[in-house]
Amino acid sequence: MALPDRDLQAAIAATRFGLGARPGEIAAARSDPQGFLLGQTRPLTAALPVRALPLERAEAMQNFRQAQSAFSRANQQQDRKAQALRPELNARRAILRDQIAADVLQRAVTGATTDQGFAERWALFWANHFTVGAGNFVRTATIGPFEAAAVRPNVFGRFADLLVAAETHPAMLLYLDQNGSVGPDSPLAQRMAGAKASRRQVGLNENLAREILELHTVGVNGGYTQADVTEFARALTGLTFRGFNGPAEQVGQSYFRQIAHQPGPRSVMGVRYEIEGEAQALAILNDLAARPETARFIAPKIARHFVADDPPPSLVTRLETVWRDTDGALDQVAAALISAPEAWTPDPAKFKTPYEFMISSWRAVGAAPKAPADLAMLTAMGHRPFHAPSPEGWSDEQAAWATPDGIIKRLVWTQGYAPRGIGPADPSEVAAQALGARLSPATAKAVARAESRGEGFALLLMSPEFQRR
């Protein structure tokens, strides 16, 4: 399979592998399009470990939770003081809400401005693979830190490390209800059963165990049974994070709560684990990461994200083989993707998601969103950041996004954004910089004939080739 010419390769590198070309990006990629991408596959190591929750975030969460408890206690007692507590509750909620909005904005600004477009797309792929969705303010406040501490530092490292970091982060423990799961025969369960006043029985919650198997590792056809789910859930008991009553520097930090752990050896997918305590869960996670079913499940997902909804089987095989040969070295898997001729087909087979569309629209003019309100339209487009509808994450397929209503929403946003976004630039020049050799004569002509800069830019953004990658 021959690669397309160098100009087209450069355009593909920036738009398909990256997040859309900023002015000058295609030119920068032209001398060595593959090398341009391979240079981005180094682990993004800030040598210092990142805290699971930044201290400022932990404090804001704790302050909000405490105000919430004080308010609801007073409210339950029909205490008139409850109303007096409301302003403080609102103020603390506002602080948390602003921090969440800042996380979302920061992520979009990174996408719009980074010169490592491939690395960022690769990180977003893994953030979606390990989806944590929004819920109440406390939960939503963990998502930005989750991506920063658990996902980004590991996306060019070993998959096993990424897996363990993701599953043990407080965001995931909260999202998939692991924090309350207690071994039925654990010391904690026995103690609570003995206490007459105990409000309720404690026990297993199998949500995290199931989703790790189904969505994060071996996949739904990976050969596990309900018994494996339950056994794995037993092994995971004890994995939790510190609550809101301790010192702020401990709030939300993950730890292993031995007394909640279901004692005894476990069997998961035919492997027996005699080892006990936290090491048991970690051993199972590491074994799942190494299973061939995991490579077989995730390789097609990568190919689907980068190349086509129905990717070439030869590409999938390449990725799966490298994954297995390198024991899930994700930088090697990324390199295999970049080096695969199947990934460089001239036709843009992927329809951009709303988030990709908006990020690439800012990149086209070297701009970035300035305020959370600049992202508001993503909600109407069904793609509000941090709000994936389920643990499966966002769809990666054209059939989900290229809908009549989806196109109308893009048009509405473009009508508002394009006249402001283009500024004093020449739309034909912007089109050439944004799409390079991918710009079609028809679009170039329509942009050149537009009656205003804003109209020209809007036509570029809505053009078939800009909507795809």
Place this chain on the structure above:
Amino acid sequence: MIPPALSPAHLNLSRRRLLAAGAGLGLGLHMWGGGAMAAQGRGKFILVILRGAADGLSITPPLGDANYVALRRELAITDDAFRVDGDFGLHPELKTVHRLLAAGQARIAPAVAMPAVGRSHFEAQDRLEAASGDDVSSGWLNRAMASLAGSGPVEGLSVGPVAPLVLRGEVATSSWSPGRAVETQARLPMLIQDLYADDALLSAALARGLKTEVLAQANLARLAADTSDTSSAANPSQLSRSLVGDSREAAGRLGGAVAGFVQQEAGADMVAISLDGFDTHANQAGALSRRLAYVDALLDGLHQGLGQGWRDTVVLVVTEFGRTARTNGTLGTDHGTASTALVLGGGLKPGGIIGDWPGLQEARLVDNRDLAATTDLRSLFKGVLADHMGVERRALDTTVFPDSAAARPALGLV
């Protein structure tokens, strides 16, 4: 032990009273073909999908089953529930459903599931919507539309910016969601249409989107004129935005707007609405109440908005699977098997619960954990499509629901 009120004898009795030939199938239904709608023409069909596995044992709590309270403990809904009959209640937030039930315009199917449903949300949702084994390239609602294409145009509409699988496929469909209005006659949309001349996918999507936008604006203008609260509904664009959000009010208005699409000339015949937020693994009671309040307000908006059209409409509310019979360790429930479906419409035939109740005795639970299914959801879908939409039996058994001849249509609901 089987509580007397739920003994098979009781169910057989009520079934015999209501119907005849279908008894062997365990469906509270007539099994003779060709319902009224088929003769008169086509009705309207609205499918509401509750994503995340909505808990049937809370939607229609089996009050007559002696094991219910013991299994559900804190989560059992008893005194607060509306009464359906001696055996079943209805979640206290489902006020509209209760009213319609009392009027004979709603029925419950308390133990339904797709075949081989599994406990994965995502696979089960695919099965629910594709209903074609492992082939998930199109949805059964779209294939049903295709089967009707020979007898005049059929319009399909999904609500929301993302297309649900159930309506994807060969037949082009519309989609809509509330938000800022587009000037459909402006210059830019026209220029973009020209730019899409050689792009079949985008040109069809844009053309449909613009057409729907015209209908939506007419529709919202009418809603604005009807609404007494002029402050919150001064113009269609503002009103459209008031349809967004999780409140009962927004849900009611959204239902009214969807009703408008159905009622319009050449309006939607098949509508798919999908709602998420039903995966209640922890602290289920509050979260589920809020979501069911939304569902109920949406149904109220549909019912009121359809007016006379309610007579010709069937609404089916379904979910991908049910939840565990027992409450889990975090005051929630985990993934189960059977759940409840609701059938609503102004033209429903009288009848009791749809399908048998398998019971919650330990020995009857699937894997000693889940309510078992007694009715294949496809039977329900096929019955409504046959009686109400005039889809032929052969198409139902082969193209709409491939290899499903064994799942006989639950005829006689309408």
